[in-house]
Amino acid sequence: MPYYEFTIHMPDADREALIQKLSELGTLGVIEQRTDMIAYFPHTADMDSITSELNVIQALFDSSGREHISFKHVLVPDQDWNATWQKSFTAIDIGERFTVLPPWEQPKDGKINLIVDPAMAFGTGHHGTTRSCLLLMERLAPRTTQERFLDIGTGTGILAIAAAKLGFKQILGVDTDPLAVDAAIKNCVVNQTEQVKIQAGSVADVPGTYDFIAANLISLVLVKLAPDIAAHLAPSGIAVLSGMLTGQDEEVTAAMQMAGLELMEKRVDGKWVTTAVKWPKQAYKAERARRRGGADKV
Known part of the structure; x- marks a missing residue:
């Protein structure tokens, strides 16, 4: 037609x-x-x-x-x-292990295949922000316990699916866009990632803390959500933040520092910036003690 x-x-x-x-x-x-x-x-x-x-x-x-x-x-x-x-969406290798590919292409042997039908949601791996998130997840995930993973603004679900294939046991993806929620659920089925739960809503609707948080949003939203991201990050956890243009990362980093987190590293892909943040050592001890009701001494 x-x-x-x-x-x-x-x-x-x-x-x-x-x-x-x-x-x-x-x-x-x-x-x-x-x-x-x-x-x-x-x-x-x-x-x-x-x-x-x-x-x-x-x-x-x-x-x-x-x-x-x-x-x-x-x-x-x-x-x-x-x-x-x-024709416009072909397979792409990211990092040492990931291959992002559409459902109509054959999976690659020896790779972690992330099958994504983009439909009308953001996140195919071709964009610098998604690509950088996957690169940092691949490298930093082993530094955490890899138990619980939170994907804020999940889009196609690509980061939540990648977390499942990296070995995280409980994964939650949230998005305020119903089209994204539908696309992410379908992609989870295709990838057979039963440990991934996708739900409509924002991080404010999510209980508990997580060992790894991914938030590929825009700078204004990241600044606004800084306190929520900190509140949901486990004391030994890592959060990867993306969707920032060069220069915008300074404001986001400042907001994260105000929330108690510190910058681990920064990755630049063209005009896009992706950062990783965590609790500082002393803040980590204090936060762990607070969440355990003072059982740990700072």
Whole structure:
């Protein structure tokens, strides 16, 4: 069948919000490229509503002095849109052990295969933030007890699935986007990761503490969630934070320090920054004592 293909150029920091809006408008799928996003819509879609929404967003950006947004769209003649979509999403090796691949490709021998159907959720491994999270998870997970893992803003569920395949025993992924929750649940089924639970909601809805936390969000949200991330991080745990552009990481790190955590390391992938934080040694002892009702002396 024919379909509409939108090419949208906009700042990286605002892409996630736009993907949410495109999902609400009925997109069949969104592909993130280095400088643009490609969104697909059925030929029956209301083009007036879609272009009107994009024009409003464009005007808001222009009036606020932010980077200009541009978009164009074409009606692609009758052909299999899934074939076009599949050409844009191929397998990618990440780190020493991970391979991220779509369901239509064959798993690789000797690799930890993460099978991801992106649908309309964020997280395929092709984006620098997801890639850096996986690299840090692969290297830092052995430093924890690998019992409990929390994925805040799980998207496709790729990080939660990776945690399961790294050996974590209890994994929870949360997301406020119902489309992401649905996509993550389906990807967990495909990957046969029964130890992963996906639920709608935010970190505020989650009880308990975790040995490893992943939060691939945006800088403003990470700053806001800093106290919650600290409250859910076990005394000996590690949190990996991503979704920050260069320069934004300083504000996020400051927020984490205000919450009591310290920077372990920082990884830069192009314009994107990913950090790992933990409890400082003295704070670790104090936090462990507090959570055990003072059983441990600081």
